[in-house]
Amino acid sequence: MSSGTRAELYDFHGVQMTRPFTATWESVQKFQARPDDILIATYPKAGTTWVSCILDLLYFGQTDPERQTSIPIHDRVPFLEMAVSNPEKGINYIGVDLANELTTTPRLIKTHYPVQFVPKSFWEQNCKIVYVARNAKDNMVSYYHFDRMNTAQPAPGEWSDYFQRFLVGKMTWGSWYDHVNGWWQKKRNYSNLHYMFFEDLVENTDLEIDKLSRFLGLSVTPEIRQQITGQVQFDKMKKNDMTNYSTFGDVLDFKVSPFMRKGKVGDWKNHFTVAQNEKFDEDFQQKMMDPTLQFRTLI
Structure with missing residues (x-):
C-alpha cells in the first residue's frame, strides 16, 4: 500500500475484507497452533487491546515484568492476519511471522477473524479462545473514529454513510451481527471458548479477570488480581506507549483521533440521531434472532 492511499473493501470468501488482512491468507491458514x-x-x-493486556499480565506480569515496559502490546500479542509493509510510514508488520517467532509459553495471539476464518489448527489443538463482544452501538462509534485515524482502513466518510454501511455489514471483517453470532454459536460445541462482554469488563474488571483466570486454569491471588485491574485501567493504558499503539508507525494518525479514545459505555448517544437510533433498534430486533445472546439494553 503506497503512501496516501486507503485500502478498499472487497468480497473475500463471503466477508468484506481489505488487502492488508488477506495478503497472507495462505500462510495464516497453514499456521500451526500449539x-x-x-x-x-x-x-x-x-x-481487543484491553483483554490482550490482561492476559499478558496474568501469564507474565509476575515472571517477566520488564516486557510490560519494553515491548509494545502489538508485538507481545501479534495480530495474526495483519500484513502491512510501508517503509515510508515506518511500518513493516507481518502478524503471522511474528506469531511464529514468539518464544513465550503460552503464545498469545489476536485475530478479528469471523469464526469460519480461524485456522483449523486452533480447533485441532483444542486451544483456549477468549472472545470479547461489545454492544453494537458503541462498537460502531468506536470503529468509526478508528477508521478516521487508521490509513490502513477504508476511509469512513460521513457519519451518516458509515451508519448505513455498518447496518449492512460493509465493514472490514464483515457484519458485526454475523461476527458476534457466529462466535456465540461456536461456543455451544467448543468448550474451550470463553465469551466475554465489554460492558461487564467496564462494570467490574476484577470480577471478569477472576472469571477469565478460572477459565484458563490459573490460580491468581486477590492481591495480584487487584494489581492487574489497576494496571489495565483505561486512562493508564491510553497514556502508556506500550499499549496505546503510538509506536506503530505513521499508519495511525493520532492528530485525527487517539487509538484508545474513550473506552466508555453509552458514547453512542453523542453520535446517533433519534431517527438513527430508531432505525438501529428495528434492525437489531430483526437480526439478533438468538434469544440466548443478550446485550445490555442501552436507552
Whole structure:
C-alpha cells in the first residue's frame, strides 16, 4: 500500500475484507497452533487491546515484568492476519511471522477473524479462545473514529454513510451481527471458548479477570488480581506507549483521533440521531434472532 492511499473493501470468501488482512491468507491458514496457544478474538474495537493486556499480565506480569515496559502490546500479542509493509510510514508488520517467532509459553495471539476464518489448527489443538463482544452501538462509534485515524482502513466518510454501511455489514471483517453470532454459536460445541462482554469488563474488571483466570486454569491471588485491574485501567493504558499503539508507525494518525479514545459505555448517544437510533433498534430486533445472546439494553 503506497503512501496516501486507503485500502478498499472487497468480497473475500463471503466477508468484506481489505488487502492488508488477506495478503497472507495462505500462510495464516497453514499456521500451526500449539495446544497451549491462546487466541483472543474480537470484532474490531470491542476490547481487543484491553483483554490482550490482561492476559499478558496474568501469564507474565509476575515472571517477566520488564516486557510490560519494553515491548509494545502489538508485538507481545501479534495480530495474526495483519500484513502491512510501508517503509515510508515506518511500518513493516507481518502478524503471522511474528506469531511464529514468539518464544513465550503460552503464545498469545489476536485475530478479528469471523469464526469460519480461524485456522483449523486452533480447533485441532483444542486451544483456549477468549472472545470479547461489545454492544453494537458503541462498537460502531468506536470503529468509526478508528477508521478516521487508521490509513490502513477504508476511509469512513460521513457519519451518516458509515451508519448505513455498518447496518449492512460493509465493514472490514464483515457484519458485526454475523461476527458476534457466529462466535456465540461456536461456543455451544467448543468448550474451550470463553465469551466475554465489554460492558461487564467496564462494570467490574476484577470480577471478569477472576472469571477469565478460572477459565484458563490459573490460580491468581486477590492481591495480584487487584494489581492487574489497576494496571489495565483505561486512562493508564491510553497514556502508556506500550499499549496505546503510538509506536506503530505513521499508519495511525493520532492528530485525527487517539487509538484508545474513550473506552466508555453509552458514547453512542453523542453520535446517533433519534431517527438513527430508531432505525438501529428495528434492525437489531430483526437480526439478533438468538434469544440466548443478550446485550445490555442501552436507552
